[in-house]
Amino acid sequence: MNLTLETRDLTLADVPGLMWAGGQTHLNAVAKEIGRIGDAEYVGVFLPSGRCVGKAGITYxxxxxxxxxxxxxVHPVLQSCGVGAHVMREAEKRISARGLAWAQLGVEISxxxxxxxxxxxxxxxxxxEDSAWDQEREDGTIFRYETVLTIMRKPLGGEGSQG
Ligand SMILES: CC(C)(COP(=O)(O)OP(=O)(O)OC[C@H]1O[C@@H](n2cnc3c(N)ncnc32)[C@H](O)[C@@H]1OP(=O)(O)O)[C@@H](O)C(=O)NCCC(=O)NCCS
Structure with a gap:
């Protein structure tokens, strides 16, 4: 099956439809990023129905x-269909468009x-590197989640990306 996906900036109106991605604490964090105009971007991938099924934030x-x-x-029912790779490529395009040579991310060692x-x-x-953020239990209580991230980088092909 081929999926037709639309890619655009995520807006505050999209945030309530992201419950599949996390609890209210996560949605609040997404909304905060959407509001950091100029310092951040938020890429969303949507089905023709308008439902967001993939997302990635970029901070500058x-x-x-x-x-x-x-x-x-990526929405759990659509994982392993290539949506994650698509979201990442769209995020990299945004970073390249700003003239930056590198894309960076942190992934939990787990x-x-x-x-x-x-x-x-x-x-x-x-x-x-060690990292920590607020996370929400199913009962809505918040706790400090501590973890270790592997920091990864990819050169985006522009000048200065070989260092
Ligand atoms: C990690 C995550 C974003 C990846 O998204 P995804 O849409 O599943 O990723 P892709 O489909 O592009 O690629 C991943 C897998 O699909 C496979 N794949 C990609 N395109 C495919 C296709 N057309 N047909 C079949 N398999 C495909 C890949 O080989 C890969 O294999 P795996 O399932 O053994 O890992 C997603 O799994 C997710 O949201 N996980 C929960 C949250 C999370 O861990 N986020 C990352 C924080 S750093």
Whole structure:
């Protein structure tokens, strides 16, 4: 089956339809990123019905030479169909359009499947770092989630991307 996907910026109106990607804490974080006009972008991939099935945030304030891709997620029923690779390529196009030479991301060391996808797309691990963020339990209570990220980078082909 071929999927017809539309790619556009995510808007605040799309956020309530992202419950598949996380709880209210996550949706609040997505809304905050959408509001950081100029410093961040949010790519959404949509079915013809208008339903968002894939997304990735890009922040431009984390690294001077790279756009940092995060909050990557694909609707569970559509995983392993190529949507994740599509979202990543769209995010990379946005970073390239800003004249930046690198795409960067952090993937949890406990998520080898996602890391394998990024490696397949040309990302290489450069270091690990400790990280933590607020996460929501099913009962709505918030806790501080601590983890270790593998930081990965991909050259986007422009000048200065070989260092
Ligand atoms: C990680 C994630 C974003 C990847 O998205 P995805 O849409 O499943 O990724 P893709 O389909 O592009 O590629 C991944 C897999 O699909 C396979 N694939 C890609 N295109 C395919 C196609 N047309 N037909 C069959 N398989 C395909 C790949 O070989 C790969 O294999 P795997 O399932 O063994 O890993 C998604 O699984 C997800 O949202 N996971 C939960 C949240 C998460 O972990 N986010 C990452 C945070 S860093």
């Amino acid at each position: 304030t984390e690294a001077p030479d790279a756009g940092v891709i995060w909050q990557v997620a 998520n080898p499947r996602a890391q394998a996808l990024y490696e397949r797309l040309g990302y290489q691990a450069i270091r690990t």
